[in-house]
Amino acid sequence: MTLxxxxxxxxxxxxxxSLIAIVAGVIVMFAMxxxxxxxxxxxxxxxxxxxxxxxxxMFPFTELLPSHVLGIISLVLxxxxxxxxxxxxxxxxxxxxxxxxxxxxxxxxVFVLVVQTFLKINTLHELAPGNPPxxxxxxxxxGIVLLFFLVMIxxxxxxxxxxxxxx
Numbered sequence: 001m002t003l004x005x006x007x008x009x010x011x012x013x014x015x016x017x018s019l020i021a022i023v024a025g026v027i028v029m030f031a032m033x034x035x036x037x038x039x040x041x042x043x044x045x046x047x048x049x050x051x052x053x054x055x056x057x058m059f060p061f062t063e064l065l066p067s068h069v070l071g072i073i074s075l076v077l078x079x080x081x082x083x084x085x086x087x088x089x090x091x092x093x094x095x096x097x098x099x100x101x102x103x104x105x106x107x108x109x110v111f112v113l114v115v116q117t118f119l120k121i122n123t124l125h126e127l128a129p130g131n132p133p134x135x136x137x138x139x140x141x142x143g144i145v146l147l148f149f150l151v152m153i154x155x156x157x158x159x160x161x162x163x164x165x166x167x
Contacts, residue, residue, distance in 0.1 A: 002058045014055045021048035022113060025106035029152055032099065032160040042085070049105055050078050066132070067112065074108045077101040090162065099156050107149040114141055 002010040024045035031038045053071040061068070084090060084098035118124045118133035118141075128138035 002060075007060075010055075010058070014052070014059075017048050017055060018052045018109060018113065021045060021052050022106070022109055024048060025102075025109065029103055029106060029156065032103075032156040033152070035159060035161050037162040045106070046078060046082060046085075046102070049109060050075065052109060053078070070108050070112060074105045077105040077108075081105065095160065095162075096157055099160055100153060103149065103153045103156065107146070110145055110149070111142065114138075114145055 001007075003013075005013065024041050028038055028042050028045045031041070053074045056067060056071045078101070081098050081101040084094040084101065088094040090098050115132055118128045118138055119131060124137075125133070128135040
């Protein structure tokens, strides 16, 4: 039992939190491209991404796993993003630091989503067996996701100027 929930119910809660974080994050990422700050949805994205990592540590475990390492990295990135956004108001270099840290944490969440998708959907698991998944199809999907995020981070670094219209 975790938080008074069965493991199955807690897993559903964790997945729901993760999906809310990803959907909000993707919307915020595209809003950045337009120079739109979206403060409410940005707060939801950051909060639910933090909750994704925190709840990930609440699953029973006996050793440090790669998912824990990603969770630690994500929490560090999110702490920096929150300081850059809320504490330092994205002044100067902190705008770029916010964009990179926030979107990298989103990427890590999507990376885990892809891993879990290949593990849980039988057709995909057959294409990339193992835990973690392996094979060309898995590598191709993760490569496409990584390339997409790298492009979006570069575009958002160039275009995200809250309060200014995007050119």
